[in-house]
Amino acid sequence: MSRESDDPKIPAPLSDDLKDTLAAALIEDEDEDLEDLALGEDYALTPEFVAMVVDAADRADAERLRELLDALHPADVADLMGFLSPDYREAVLAHANPESLAEILSELDTEIREDVLAAVAPATLAKVLGELDSDDAADVVDDLEADMRAQVLAAMPEVERVAIETSLAYQDETAGRLMQREVVAAPQFWTVGQTIDHVRKDGEELPELFFDIYVVDPSFRPVGAVPVSLLLRSRRDTPLAQIMEPVTEIAVDLDQEEVAYIFDKYHLISAPVVERGGRLVGQITVDDIVGVIHEESEEDILALAGVSDAGRNAGVVEMIRSRLPWLMVNTLTASLAASVIGAFQDEIEKLVVLAVLYPIVASLGGNAGTQSLAVAVRALANRELSAINAMRTIARELSAGLLNGVALASVTGAVLWLMFRDVGLSFVFGAALVINLVVAALAGALVPLLLDRVGRDPAVSSTVFVSFVTDFTGFFAFLGLAALILL
């Protein structure tokens, strides 16, 4: 990225050889420049580069398009597609070279991929998919329409087709779908030398990249792993059994969130996947897990905000579909909570300042509840909150809620007294605030714990529940106390 393009001063008479070399260097410089131009300081595509692509597509300048695409990593081409309209996508991708196309396809977002795939011939696609590891290929095939899928699979070699079909047979978001079937396995009694020879000889069938060699027993059950770097530095006559390290096996039907948790906790680079009997059936590598961790925490953010993932390129219809249902639920709960206010209409008519104050009590309760909720959801995801410390956590939340409530009540009570010189009003407001903050702390911690206990995702639907509780409590505590004390 930071190599300077050193302005080459060319001496007068040049040999033909030297001329070629210099010409090549100049072309390389141009490439280098395009690469520098493509990505900004934040490693995102620059608007200038996207404009250049659009311009070249408008002029149908095939050579320029190829040049521009060649300057990009497949992941950046996939990003580029996200910034283009469907017409441009097709026009641009037509110029990607076949080797990159496989990578680009596997990097694309699902909704764009569906579009793009519809425009590729089945035979081309079958060939392109052969370049990918079985998990990535299965991912792409999964996005194909049924008849297109049949055609593509039919055009693939037997071995690849079976690998993809097996992968697709596992449930979505499980270890089986994440894993690649290509692994390097070696029997316990092999030496380092035998293993290295095997890798050199049978390279074709092995994964392109691998980080661990799994040592298996005669029933193909993993009994240990040897990191490639350890293999490399050990003497050829060392038995694998002597240098192997314990492995953490992943059950093939394990949820991907659990898999990600295990990788994160034990700092794994790769792990063997086993079927029910313990037989090795594939491996998961950490680069797939990075994506899962990312996805799962995004799901939590969105779930807490009450929106299901519509994808970056969702149209307005999908956006509405991902948001309106929660807004409808919220209309119901908000109305239910507000109906409490209806019960106190007489009091509000008598003392209309109440109408200004109860939204504040409800709002602060809502905020405090959201805080407890976010902390609890995060602790549950990290397995930091469980039966062992649930009671202690709730007790701490209650104390913090109480003390925060008292602090806020003192400040706001004093301000209200300065404004209205009415001790009763200050007291009612403060007391309602304390009650609501304690309830908020309790609800914020309890709701996700209970959802988790009954096997539900603690992030989904907890916000709407907690804010109903804090709205209701805020209105009821404040207006109820006001009715008792002030009127």
Add this chain to the structure above:
Amino acid sequence: MSRESDDPKIPAPLSDDLKDTLAAALIEDEDEDLEDLALGEDYALTPEFVAMVVDAADRADAERLRELLDALHPADVADLMGFLSPDYREAVLAHANPESLAEILSELDTEIREDVLAAVAPATLAKVLGELDSDDAADVVDDLEADMRAQVLAAMPEVERVAIETSLAYQDETAGRLMQREVVAAPQFWTVGQTIDHVRKDGEELPELFFDIYVVDPSFRPVGAVPVSLLLRSRRDTPLAQIMEPVTEIAVDLDQEEVAYIFDKYHLISAPVVERGGRLVGQITVDDIVGVIHEESEEDILALAGVSDAGRNAGVVEMIRSRLPWLMVNTLTASLAASVIGAFQDEIEKLVVLAVLYPIVASLGGNAGTQSLAVAVRALANRELSAINAMRTIARELSAGLLNGVALASVTGAVLWLMFRDVGLSFVFGAALVINLVVAALAGALVPLLLDRVGRDPAVSSTVFVSFVTDFTGFFAFLGLAALILL
């Protein structure tokens, strides 16, 4: 995990050898059982196991404690510490074997680590830290009190001390702090064979695990990388220059969030870190990045909920410190928004049903704003939202807001009409809802975009801002329209 403990039926007369073997097998079985008992189905520590540890600590049963600790991975011991009180922590950790202690320390949460470190002798600590990679060791040293730190560093061998001091000289949360100084580098002109011999011979100075060999030019600038698995499968006489792949260099002062983005985007397993001149100074491996990705998305969840991270073992005081400031800010904004209501007291006195309805308008606006906000914050973090498509994104948000508003307004307007038979009231409520949902969509997308543009974290403080806007708009639009139309 799933190996059955096969009830060994022992035949009558046994040779001493066989007896020993069986005894060993029985001990191993016991270990196996403890391991099975330690972790639940979700790979979290079970309450039963924690109770066993507490019980052994109460009885000061050193042997049992050692046995229990040996059954755990260091990461699980670190988790265990999170479930114990400080006294128990010390009692238990005293029985960890020295090799695991280093790992355990590096896995511990900062606040617990500070506690634990205070109880370890500097000389012991210096020795323990030698077992860790330079980045992990620096992390631990960073948590030491100043005088303790000086003592520990003084007790370390020169090389290790310098490595740690260099690491600590880089800013927190940058590539420099994440990287380990130990790398495998090879000059361009070496062959595969020479590289393998170097790794075998100079193993001591190299990182314990490595995934890529960096090919460097004479000024030690990386020009390519060879994955270890590729090295292993290539012929000994192949020049590295022929098989090396392009590398993505990481600048030593790059923010860790950017580093994580690059690893995620390009599916990197390791990457070379370079200083300003391009010289290789260390490497970052993906296992460190998994933690960062996790951390960064958690920070977003917490920031959106208005709570700074207090850590899992925060006391009540830290909890309050992490939450009260935002609640105070919220008290201000909520009061400011509610003051709008104050301007319409006369109207409310005349038509008290208004008092029931404006909290609903405000609440739905707040929810819609939160939805847009979460989507925008996530898109910004993924570099999916930038100058290129900001206008398009905002336009889509506005359309979705408008249509969601119309949908909600129709339903609620109809219900209100059924309840009050007042077309004016239905219209005012519906119109205010549409206005607030459009404003919510705009604020939810614009606020994080603007924060990002001025170089601030788009997740921090945006929620309080957006909910102020939607509260204010909800109250003002509904009561204003009511004053104009109904009274």
